[in-house]
Amino acid sequence: MGRGRSFQVGGNAFAVVLRAWARPIFLILLLLILFIFGTVIAVFAWPQQATASVSGIVTDVDGPVAGALVRVQTTANHTYTDEDGGFTLQGIPTAESVTLVAWAEGYIFGWTEAIGGDEEVGIELHPHNRVDNSVYDWEPSENCGECHPSYSEWQRDAHSQSAVNVRFLTMYNGTDVEGNRSRNSNYYTGLPRTRDPDDPYFGPGFKVDFPKRDGNCAACHTPMASKLDADNSCGWNGCHMQETSDASDELPDGVSPNEAVGVAAEGISCDFCHKIGAVTFYTDTVLPDPAMPGILSLTLYRPKSGEDLLMGTVDDVARPKDSFNQLHRESAFCASCHYGVNDTTEIYNSYGEWLESPYSDPDTGQTCQNCHMPEAPRLTSGMESLVQTAAWLEKTSGRTLPAALGKLAERSQRSYFVYPEKGGLFRNLDQIHLHQMPGANDEQFLRSAISLEVAAEFEGTELVVNTEVSNTGAGHHYPTGSPLRQVLLVVRATDNGGEELALVAGEVLPEWAGDVAGLAGQGYAKILRDTLTGEEPTFSHWRMVELVEDSRIPALSSRKGMFRFALPNGESAQGSDEINIEVQLIYRRAFQQLQQWKGWTDPDILLASEAFGVAASTAE
Structure with a gap:
């Protein structure tokens, strides 16, 4: 029986035919026909309604x-x-x-x-709950996924991993990825033990330095791990030793990230963010109180049992217990967890860096959300028709469309923040914000914010390489966040035989640059020193530390470099063979020594590179 005759009694005849014919070439032809038909309808639009x-x-x-x-x-x-x-x-x-x-x-x-x-x-109108209920049971994010396409995006976001991030947990506990633990340091006594070079060492850890305290890491990484009030400073800061808390009826226990289980292991969940009502800023600055990190600077509106409240950026939701909150559109929403101070030393301050940049201008700037939670990609009217047609075809045929057609069908859901089959309404894409929140885990995103320019010329018996690295797209320093992050500019010049030319003037990469230390180049990083031990750079940012240098690149700023290399055998440019130049810009998530101790395997990310040859004829 021919394909076109495979009907079934009581079945959807059209769907049966479509399944048989749903091969790439026929799908493409049908898609084009439907697209043309939709365009014709759009041209001869229906009469205007009264x-x-x-x-x-x-x-x-x-x-x-x-x-x-x-x-x-x-x-x-x-x-x-x-x-x-x-x-x-x-x-x-x-x-x-x-x-x-x-x-x-x-x-x-x-x-x-x-x-x-x-x-x-x-x-x-009815007022929403204004009293926070700290014993509220957080909703699992998978419940949100039943209706919201953004759930799968959140699963790819670093916020969903903040409680289980291996770098965070191994730094907190003083272990490597295999669970091996460094010896306690006695740091909390004020007389830290000198590390024995023959002692197995698996890197620093908060619990190695303060084994009887929980610290304040949970205030940002696992804010759902306790039923404490959001403003309970002693509890969330982990001020007291466990024995002190146990001996008192008034002092709360600290909050350990190691005890984050169930919903708390989701880190920063859908329910948590959409319960944030306000952020409190320190009276003397436009930053949160340094002693009140994370949840301590947030006003949460957790409802009583049997009630609910969700806040967000869309101001016309016809659903019980939902509300609009302008804060969710503003960079201030991010401030309490993206600003960290230890005593008087600023450890990280992505929010403050943004405040000091041109991006914070309310008229011409960009918010954190503009870059990290952008509006869904805008489609042209014709492209939108094509996307919706692809989605219809996929649904009707019961098959996943091949390759690019499947991608088109997938994008159709971004016209909704609730699936249409769950009652979602078609919306303009500027009302829908992507939730994968790209950052240090997104190579393309990292590359999009930085640029590298290289030029070279001969001067007598020397080759001069000029570089310029520019922060073209990040609304904060590059790199930002954790001081473990660094960007390395590596400059190499070799002759035709592959021999490296000697650097006679210009910066070299410091010892902390690991396998490229001593090579021509620049390092862009925030370097801290342990005040008691003198360790530099220190990775133990919970200790008493002091700033040594901050060579990172602020927003819309550049770093220039000049590197002079001696030509082979002291020759002049006219007597020299072609010289090969290679310049690389590398992003490294953590210092190489620390990665080795911890067993982390995050590869270097090549942000940009330039490689070319220079001969006397092209250099003059």
């Missing part, structure tokens, strides 16, 4: 609510209520109803249906 205005009032239990936002759901059509709570919206269809959603600060969304011409439409 519209009229809608007026009404927004109230709460006490009466009218002034200044409330009222929006036609999923559209740009919106207004604000006057001092009497009244509003009027123009351009509302008279033939079919639309959803009007209202919101005001401190309230959950209210909504109603209306058609053009309606008057005296009423929308009632």
